[in-house]
Amino acid sequence: MRFMVIVKATKDSEAGALPDEKLLAEMGNYNEELVKAGVMLAGEGLHPSSKGARVRFSGAKRTAIDGPFAETKELIAGFWMWRVKSKEEAIDWVKRCPNPFPGESEIEIRQVFEAEDFGAEFTPELREQEERLRAQMATTK
Secondary structure, three states: OEEEEEEEOOHHHHOOOOOOHHHHHHHHHHHHHHHHOOOEEEEEEOOOHHHOEEEEEEOOEEEEEEOOOOOHHHOEEEEEEEEOOOHHHHHHHHHOOOOOOOOOOOEEEEEOOOHHHHHHHOOHHHHHHHHHHHHHHHHOO
C-alpha cells in the first residue's frame, strides 16, 4: 500500500521560515531510517503558498490564482510517499517523526489509489497506458 504523508503548513512555514540545523539533521536521520526500512519512495518540503498558484476549473473555463492562500491549516508544507503494509504502519512511522515545527504541528496520512481500486472501469487498455507512463517516468530524470 502506498500512502502520501502530508506535513500541514503553519503560519511560520507560510511566512517562509526555514528549519534550523538541528531539525534538518533530525529529519535527515529520520529519512535515512525510512529509506533503510524500504518505506520512503519520495519526500520533499514545499515553498510557501505565496510562491504558488492554483487553477480553478469551472466547466471549460480555467482561472489561475496566485498565492498566498488564506487557510493555512489546509495548506501543505511538505510530503512523503511511503510504501507500507497498512495505515497502522504508516501511523507508527509518523509517530516516530521529529516534530516538523516548533510547537503544534500536524501530519496527515492518505492512502494512494492503486489500479485495482478502480474496478472494471479501469480497462486493460487504460492499465496498459498507466504502466507505460509509469515506466516512462522512471526513465525520465
